Amino acid sequence: MTTKNQKNTTDFKPLRVTASITDLVRTNLKGLLSDKQSDAVIHNAFVEAYEEFLKTGKNGSPWSFKYGIPNFNFTKRDKKRWSMARLAAGMGVDVGVMRRIFDTKKKKGTDQLGIDEVIEMALIFEVTPGYLLQPLREHLERNATLFFENIGPNGFEVTAREWLVWVHGIRAPRGKFDTDMEKNLMSLTPEAGMEIDSSRSIWPHEELDRMINAQYTSIVSAMIHAQSNPLPAHQMSNLNIPPQHPFDSLIAAESDINRIQRQTQATLAYMQHVRQVIRMIETDGRAKWVKEDIEWCLDRMREDLSAIAYFGNGSVEAKPSVAG
Structure with missing residues (x-):
């Protein structure tokens, strides 16, 4: 078809x-x-x-x-x-x-x-x-x-x-290794001079200490910070969701291929806005506008994520388009 x-x-x-x-x-x-x-x-x-x-x-x-x-x-x-x-x-x-x-x-x-x-x-x-x-x-x-x-x-x-x-490191192909990828990309375990040999002696407690230090307790590791506030579904009602959320203004796509195109467009826009906000807040001379820069980019990313979800694979129920 x-x-x-x-x-x-x-x-x-x-x-x-x-x-x-x-x-x-x-x-x-x-x-x-x-x-x-x-x-x-x-x-x-x-x-x-x-x-x-x-x-x-x-x-x-x-x-x-x-x-x-x-x-x-x-x-x-x-x-x-x-x-x-x-x-x-x-x-x-x-x-x-x-x-x-x-x-x-x-x-x-x-x-x-x-x-x-x-x-x-x-x-x-x-x-x-x-x-x-x-x-x-x-x-x-x-x-x-x-x-x-x-x-x-x-x-x-x-x-x-x-x-x-x-x-681009955003997520794994669907159903492949989603959560493992997120964890693995946060890992800082590589060290200079590491050797991999099936015959080497591995001391479990020393290896556990090494991995914990690299993944969780290193001063630059964000593993605990990034995973410390999971959001169960029952907490959704406690969030401060804007009354005019961009998700509610979206209109159903004309066709299945158009839906996928719109989702891809929003995905590319999201990645661009992530890059933009990091560049903007680290640009010399923009310190006085840093709050505005952050809020502007967060608004754009909210729009992007809404479109990615709305035009997704059906996991979010899409409302029908309104004529007129």
């Missing part, structure tokens, strides 16, 4: 994609590189058009100008900044290495990427390593099922949205 998108113009059919980690990284890198190259061209065209406007006083370009554009850098950008040669020079490698990193053809010796290469490319393109593992836009728009044939003895199957959320 097919469903229609929000414009009711395109039929969506179930999409199943055979994916690989290397292909995802390479495709995301190509997208980032294309964006960087295009951004330089667009910026320079804008600067040239504005310079022409200042000379003639006429808007002869697609942009409509007025005199004075505050906070805009009119310095032209180097279009070769994102060439293979410049990227290679920045990494201190031969240009052939850079071409291999971006090469999508199945040639001998080009099919794998090293972890160090992935991390360095994430630094160059100013993203996280998790971004390079993201599913493609079409995968998310069509709620594709990704099948990684090289993961596990029988491959690994997961929806695009669940994969997106997992690679």
Whole structure:
């Protein structure tokens, strides 16, 4: 059965994609590189058009100008900044290495990427390593099922949205290892010089002390703090829920695929607002607005979480849309 998108113009059919980690990284890198190259061209065209406007006083370009554009850098950008040669020079490698990193053809010796290469490319393109593992836009728009044939003895199957959320460390694929992941990501047990050997002697009491110290009593551990206030259902009535909660203003999606798209959109917005609030409150010179920054971002996150729940998998009962 097919469903229609929000414009009711395109039929969506179930999409199943055979994916690989290397292909995802390479495709995301190509997208980032294309964006960087295009951004330089667009910026320079804008600067040239504005310079022409200042000379003639006429808007002869697609942009409509007025005199004075505050906070805009009119310095032209180097279009070769994102060439293979410049990227290679920045990494201190031969240009052939850079071409291999971006090469999508199945040639001998080009099919794998090293972890160090992935991390360095994430630094160059100013993203996280998790971004390079993201599913493609079409995968998310069509709620594709990704099948990684090289993961596990029988491959690994997961929806695009669940994969997106997992690679960014928000939650595990549904039904896989939800609570274990939360606990494991809070663990600070790794120590320099650790050795793993099946023949080594393990002293239970010493190991227990080590794990407790790392997970609970370290001055930087948040395990106890994060888990100290669980919220049983019977406590919900004691919460101070805003009278105009954003959950109550949402309207049911037009179709199942649109519901999933809206949930994915809200998930991406939530992750962005989490990043924004950390950056804002740690930005020099914003101390006097810190309360406003926190409350603004919390309001946005409340909206995002409401949409994630409302457009979820049916665990929250959605009210029908109201005509008129």
